[in-house]
Amino acid sequence: MDLTRIELSEKEMPTAWYNVLPDLPTPLPPELHPGTKEPSRLPPPLFPEAINDQEFSKEHYIDIPEEVQAIYKMWRPTPLYRAFRLEKALDTPAKIFYKYEGVSPAGSHKPNTAVAQAFYNKQQGTKRLTTETGAGQWGSALAMGCMMFGIECKVYMVKVSYYQKPYRRIMMETWGAKVVPSPSTDTEIGRRILKENPDSNGSLGIAISEAIEDAFNHGDTKYAIGSVANHVLLHQTIIGEESKKQMEKVGLYPDIIIGCIGGGSNFAGMFLPFIKDKIKGKKKDLRIICVEPQAAPSLTKGVYAWDYGDAAGMAPILKMYTLGHTFVPPPVHAGGLRYHGKAPILSHLYKAGLVEAKAVYQIPVFEAGVKFARSEGIIPAPESSHAIKVAIDEALACKEQGKSKTILIALSGHGHFDMGAYDEYLSGKLQDYEYPAEKVKEALAALPQVPEK
């Protein structure tokens, strides 16, 4: 019997995160202070020192603290699967593998950084963490991480999701977090927005601003971010480090690695340990394909520019592919991919031609997700199904060309909290959204002016 699940034992779990910064072909542009627009570290009242150090570290590997390892080991190493059943359904000579992060208690890759951030905050005496969340993947991961280390957690949840998708809100509360709909009356900016528009549905940008303001104004409180930042991508490299070991166990190296990108932390966590080999010329032909939604195609249709990480302009200014920080993507179901920009590291690698990008519509994405569920059994999150869609396309191309390529998918999470979206697709009610060119034009006109030096 062929191995379906390629296991790593607890003892084989990597004990360090891989830091790509010193291996980049050219240096990563700095992060700029949102006020002075000068290079700066992360705003010190918001982040603990250890996180700030990691954000700009020159070390090749950073040890994972024992306390973090102990919690990782509740669900890590995560399984790498050979998708025999999907291969058969596609009748393809391709060898398809997927690394599944849905086994964490929060159901996605997000705890990889949530647990680490909660640990470093605990170490520095933080009593309380604030954050924002859209549909709730990140908020629930941080709620769990904070619970693990006895830190209070306050989550500003985009109001429309708070009321329309209550299950992740309840999950956060089950872990003890306090969750409020954003805009809220708990912050100055929230009150101002509610005064102007009492019916505001909120946005991720507003929620970030509220979480940052809250952290600034409360003693012993800091802020945690779930994607985009260098330290978040660093913590996610445990995914790729494990995958490399697992691929070695079956004696294969991927020809193509495919993942979905919102901010980009999950997929970067997967491909960074592999791209190292490509940068060093050892695996020149390795293809890395980033899949983004047509509703927020910042790599394929955005510009590489300086922009704010948040809508309100309170977060650092980053050099990244962006559609403009005031751009609000159409309400596709893959809430985790509805972000205006991409992580600076990912953007830098894309600019350098080391990774590719594809944008896909949500109806074929759900079609791919259902095909996957009906062969492999696992019901993927809509975000993850973006990667599956392109992996299926590549596997079918292999069939046409008679080539047996090795394809590795980053499967970021399960779809247990997205069954409503599956229902829409299965009942034929799911709609697609065109790329809103006019709105992007407007948003790009509002990019911050930063003199190039």
Place this chain on the structure above:
Amino acid sequence: MDLTRIELSEKEMPTAWYNVLPDLPTPLPPELHPGTKEPSRLPPPLFPEAINDQEFSKEHYIDIPEEVQAIYKMWRPTPLYRAFRLEKALDTPAKIFYKYEGVSPAGSHKPNTAVAQAFYNKQQGTKRLTTETGAGQWGSALAMGCMMFGIECKVYMVKVSYYQKPYRRIMMETWGAKVVPSPSTDTEIGRRILKENPDSNGSLGIAISEAIEDAFNHGDTKYAIGSVANHVLLHQTIIGEESKKQMEKVGLYPDIIIGCIGGGSNFAGMFLPFIKDKIKGKKKDLRIICVEPQAAPSLTKGVYAWDYGDAAGMAPILKMYTLGHTFVPPPVHAGGLRYHGKAPILSHLYKAGLVEAKAVYQIPVFEAGVKFARSEGIIPAPESSHAIKVAIDEALACKEQGKSKTILIALSGHGHFDMGAYDEYLSGKLQDYEYPAEKVKEALAALPQVPEK
């Protein structure tokens, strides 16, 4: 660092199910034909021969077919955890372990038998399977099992759940099953009930009758059951077989094993491989505690009698602890425990004094579930939280007595589809239900008359 997750490798997965029938201290009473009330095999048009043979087998072990093993290995062996964090939260000297079945794609132990039943049906040429489901745990597992072997699946889902808890219905449809609200217009009995009462909310009893009628009336169609029957308990023994190996790895044998019981298949699957040692006198002091809801306390308040497995009297008559087949339990959230009877094997062992039983209310059950989520991270199903409640009680008793007992919990599944119930508990709106003594009295008066021979 102490091991949190006690792993078994794929290669160490047991390759046979344990059959307790030949090891029972006294023979299990036969199953009676619902019409003739004479001992009989399972109704042959409903089940494939291999299942019928397993139901009454005298073999000590039955090999798990390779095709079933291959699918099991997508998520098995399941993890056994040492609950260090819960122990610390309780400040108890007890060593608490839990075997977690929530890692299956359907989120519970149910696929252990669903996959096996789908395989044996495929082997005998079955093209289509029917079944009933309440909240949907069993229906979703069978939908997945049928998908794996290319069998059509039709699920009669209790109407009130179909409309109030749509997510598991969508899960079944995602795997390709056809789901209808029961009572339906697809069967004679459904049409009759709808004519009498167009607003009928349905019941598990009606849904079973519809599924059986459907299977009787369609060629190439058979019926599958998710608990109670001997062959179902047999397939679930993979849980206990794995747990034994895992406990051996840490050099411990449980003093107390605790699980929740609806029909009893999950918990019997856990404890049968251990009770063997107790029956043979090797582990005389082993305590096995079955936990049932106060809303359906058939072991603690029912009678040991002949009764139908279903409400309509179409299923075999079984000797079991029962509250009467016409009894409809109050609507507690642990839908999987709302059954009038208990598996004949479990009932037989309880009658023989080899297992104990406790009945608990749902508010303290949710309190225990939240305590577990806030220490271990995993959010348990309300059913599984029944076991956690009693395990916590036993761990606190250990603390009082200064004893370091080893407690093993059967954690049957996750609570991702039960967040509404958690919300009720967390917001203080959850109600408890008293044992409905009058209704049980009525139902017991309707037991079938079977002359004892």
